[in-house]
Amino acid sequence: EAQVTQNPRYLITVTGKKLTVTCSQNMNHEYMSWYRQDPGLGLRQIYYSMNVEVTDKGDVPEGYKVSRKEKRNFPLILESPSPNQTSLYFCASSPRTEIGGYTFGSGTRLTVV
Amino acid sequence: LAKTTQPISMDSYEGQEVNITCSHNNIATNDYITWYQQFPSQGPRFIIQGYKTKVTNEVASLFIPADRKSSTLSLPRVSLSDTAVYYCLVGGSSSGAGSYQLTFGKGTKLSVIP
Numbered sequence: 001e002a003q004v005t006q007n008p009r010y011l012i013t014v015t016g017k018k019l020t021v022t023c024s025q026n027m028n029h030e031y032m033s034w035y036r037q038d039p040g041l042g043l044r045q046i047y048y049s050m051n052v053e054v055t056d057k058g059d060v061p062e063g064y065k066v067s068r069k070e071k072r073n074f075p076l077i078l079e080s081p082s083p084n085q086t087s088l089y090f091c092a093s094s095p096r097t098e099i100g101g102y103t104f105g106s107g108t109r110l111t112v113v
Numbered sequence: 114l115a116k117t118t119q120p121i122s123m124d125s126y127e128g129q130e131v132n133i134t135c136s137h138n139n140i141a142t143n144d145y146i147t148w149y150q151q152f153p154s155q156g157p158r159f160i161i162q163g164y165k166t167k168v169t170n171e172v173a174s175l176f177i178p179a180d181r182k183s184s185t186l187s188l189p190r191v192s193l194s195d196t197a198v199y200y201c202l203v204g205g206s207s208s209g210a211g212s213y214q215l216t217f218g219k220g221t222k223l224s225v226i227p
Binding site for chain 2: 004031033035040041042043044045048050056057058059088090092094098099100101102103104105106107109
């Protein structure tokens with residue numbers, strides 16, 4: 001089944017403890033992206049990647065890192081999480097010929113205390 | 114970066130046609146327009162994508178005027194299960210010339226009433 005898989009689905013962590021949210025797609029998509037969703041603010045893009053080893057900042061990149069060492073994986077790294085990063089996170093991918101025609105993952109609900 | 118503006122909410126009765134309009138005044142020449150549906154605590158689901166004129170698929174139609182500064186998602190004969198938030202997204206290009214920093218608006222919360 002074609003899908004974008006995020007892990008974990010739920011995570012509670014403490015301020016300052018490094019964490020990684022994984023994202024993997026099995027559709028051979030070139031384009032991948034991370035979004036966070038907060039009440040009243042909609043979906044805001046954190047980082048995106050056009051292809052392996054090519055990443056760029058979205059609207060809200062502060063406090064986040066990403067890497068794209070393989071085409072299928074696009075992990076989101078929070079080096080020192082803070083409470084304002086408590087949010088619902090979505091990973092998405094699309095083929096280069098349909099950028100914006102995303103397939104989204106199921107989401108990761110992160111709470112930083 | 115193309116910014117989008119949509120109504121915050123809309124109500125409709127079951128069986129009616131619903132039209133949701135998105136404004137994107139500074140859309141770039143190579144940008145596409147894409148619409149998504151999102152249910153609570155789920156990832157957004159792709160509905161339809163277009164560049165100009167009209168696009169239709171099995172669930173919706175997308176109307177784009179010649180100036181491309183707005184677009185309208187049309188949902189025929191809505192049912193209770195269509196209650197969701199609908200987002201329009203502007204950007205991307207198959208030619209590689211559009212914007213890849215894809216920004217969603219705040220979405221339109223559609224409530225379908227029995």
